[in-house]
Amino acid sequence: MKTGTGFLRRAFALLLCFLLLIPPVASVAAGNGKQNVDVNRSDSLSRLFRDKPEFCLFCGRLHTGFAGALTHFFHDVAYFFCGIVGRYPAEGRMVFTLETLSIGADEPFYFIHAGDTHVGFIDERDAGDERLMETAKRREGDWPAALRTLDDLCVKAKELDAMIVHTGDLIDFVSEKNLDYARDFTAHNDVFACAGNHEYHVYIWDDGEDAPRRERVAEKVQSAFTNDIRFSARVEHGVKFIAVDNSFHTVEQWQADRFKEELADGMPAVLALHVPVYAPDIFEFQMTKLDYPHPAWLMAVPEELMAEYNYEQQWIDEQKANDATKEFYDLIVNAPNLKAILVGHDHANFVSQVTPTLKQYMVACDQGQIFFVN
Numbered sequence: 001m002k003t004g005t006g007f008l009r010r011a012f013a014l015l016l017c018f019l020l021l022i023p024p025v026a027s028v029a030a031g032n033g034k035q036n037v038d039v040n041r042s043d044s045l046s047r048l049f050r051d052k053p054e055f056c057l058f059c060g061r062l063h064t065g066f067a068g069a070l071t072h073f074f075h076d077v078a079y080f081f082c083g084i085v086g087r088y089p090a091e092g093r094m095v096f097t098l099e100t101l102s103i104g105a106d107e108p109f110y111f112i113h114a115g116d117t118h119v120g121f122i123d124e125r126d127a128g129d130e131r132l133m134e135t136a137k138r139r140e141g142d143w144p145a146a147l148r149t150l151d152d153l154c155v156k157a158k159e160l161d162a163m164i165v166h167t168g169d170l171i172d173f174v175s176e177k178n179l180d181y182a183r184d185f186t187a188h189n190d191v192f193a194c195a196g197n198h199e200y201h202v203y204i205w206d207d208g209e210d211a212p213r214r215e216r217v218a219e220k221v222q223s224a225f226t227n228d229i230r231f232s233a234r235v236e237h238g239v240k241f242i243a244v245d246n247s248f249h250t251v252e253q254w255q256a257d258r259f260k261e262e263l264a265d266g267m268p269a270v271l272a273l274h275v276p277v278y279a280p281d282i283f284e285f286q287m288t289k290l291d292y293p294h295p296a297w298l299m300a301v302p303e304e305l306m307a308e309y310n311y312e313q314q315w316i317d318e319q320k321a322n323d324a325t326k327e328f329y330d331l332i333v334n335a336p337n338l339k340a341i342l343v344g345h346d347h348a349n350f351v352s353q354v355t356p357t358l359k360q361y362m363v364a365c366d367q368g369q370i371f372f373v374n
Contacts, residue, residue, distance in 0.1 A: 058082070093145075094152035096368045097349075099361065103268040103339040105373045106238035110162040113361060113369040115274070115344025117150050118143040118198065119181045120172030132175060135203045139172055146172075147181065149366050154189050156368060163236060164189055167344040167363065168196020168229075168247055168274030173204055174217050182224040194243035195221075195229040196274040196344065209248040209318055231255050233262045239339075239373060240265075243272040246325075249299050253324040260331055268339050275299045276343040276362055277332060282352035289348065295319060297346050300329040333358070342369075 058075035094114075120143050122136040157164050170185070170193065171178040185191065198204075199221050200214040222229060230245040231254075242262050244255055263269060276282055278300045286296035287308065295301075295309040300321045309316050321329070332338060333355050341360040349367055352360040363369050 094149040094156070094366055094368050096156060096370050098370045098372065101270075101340055101371050101373045103239060103270075103373065105236075105268070108372065108374040109237045110160040111165055111236070111241075111371050111373065112153065112157050112160070112162050113165045113167065113272075113342045113363055113371060114153050114367070115167035115342075115363050116169040116196070116347055116365045117146050117153075117166075118169055118172040118365065119146045119150065119178050121177040121181070122175045123177045125176040131203050132173070135173055136175065139204065143172060143365075145366075150181075150185060153368055154185070156370070157189055160370070162190075162370070163241075164191045165241065165243075165270075165272050165342055166191055166193040167272050167342050168194050168245075169198040169344060170196070172198050173201045174199075174221060179221065179224040186224065186226045191225075192227055192232065192234060192241055192243060192272070193225055193229050194232075194272050194274055195245040195247045197247040199229065199247065211248075214248070231258055235267070237373070238267065240267045240269045241272065242269055244328075245274070246299050246328075247274045249275050249297075249319040250322050250325045251299075251328045253327075256324045256328040256331065259328060263331065263335050263337060266337050269335070269337055270340045270342065271332065271338060272342045273299070274343065275345045276352065276360060277329060277341060277354060278302070279352045279354045279360065282350060282360065282362070285348075285350055285352075286346060300325055340371075 058079040096112075120136065120139045122133065126132050126136075153164060156162075170182050186193070197209055200209070200217055202217060218230075227234070227243065229243065232243045234241050240262065242259065244251060244259060246255075276298050278296075278298045283296050283298060283301065283305065286294075286298060295306070295311050295316060297319075299319075301319065303320060306316060306320070332341070336357075338358060341354065341358065343360060343362050346362060347365050348362060349364045350362045352362065354360050361369055
């Protein structure tokens with residue numbers, strides 16, 4: 001569907017909403033396994049007119065062809081009613097939790113931590129790349145509601161006037177369509193992001209993770225973000241947020257050096273990473289939570305513990321800490337002004353105690369951690 005027809009479809013949906021789909025939407029409003037995600041009503045209704053006619057906010061899927069256009073029309077009507085009653089389909093919605101950080105902010109404020117949204121789409125601009133088309137086909141069923149959870153995140157951030165700290169894997173693989181979505185997300189929201197490993201994946205899992213692979217697409221990917229996803233720092237209400245790209249389980253020396261410089265002023269700091277840092281509790285969690293052989297998917301795991309890994313040697317070798325990573329880890333565990341670490345990568349919610357005074361918050365794909373900072 002073109003932009004014009006997408007707009008008209010939504011306009012007709014709004015005009016006919018009182019004649020169509022009252023019974024099915026009423027059942028959504030009544031409960032039936034659904035939940036209220038507490039999004040702002042007026043904002044959610046206005047999103048029907050956004051220029052993304054191929055994305056369905058009601059079911060979180062793509063609709064194509066004539067039958068798809070009809071389905072999308074009826075779903076638009078359903079979504080309109082959901083906005084009126086303030087209740088939305090539960091499946092594929094983002095769920096929010098609330099944490100408090102008492103770390104000496106100049107004044108109280110909110111931010112939201114999210115990650116691993118894995119937006120994964122492709123269009124005709126990449127049609128000539130058969131391997132990429134095959135990748136997209138393999139992955140299309142893995143994240144059917146990625147854009148809908150991302151949309152919920154945007155609405156909640158606007159409701160709270162909150163910065164979004166995104167800890168990587170915003171996109172599932174590098175395609176023109178995915179970068180368009182990333183560009184739209186970062187341009188229309190206050191987003192502070194670090195890179196995830198999927199920000200640099202093209203065909204996914206076929207050629208390892210290393211600097212040459214990253215450099216092939218780094219400039220293109222960076223153009224979709226408003227901050228430097230390899231290393232950035234910004235101050236909000238007397239709290240310094242630092243984003244560092246450790247997406248391949250290691251950092252480089254220049255990143256460790258800049259991190260040390262950013263910590264030197266003693267300002268309370270929050271660190272955003274994609275890969276969680278090693279701590280005994282999260283190591284145990286990672287090694288026991290999955291029912292297949294795997295590494296712990298952590299940064300700076302002691303090599304003697306890596307002997308427990310039953311996995312491809314290539315991935316184990318790539319996760320071994322280099323000297324810069326060891327220095328970076330030492331800075332983390334010995335910095336008195338580092339107050340929290342935000343991470344993703346492992347698609348689960350877990351709060352890790354890195355040191356007696358430092359917690360690490362890992363967030364799942366469909367979760368948003370709201371932090372009240374004072």
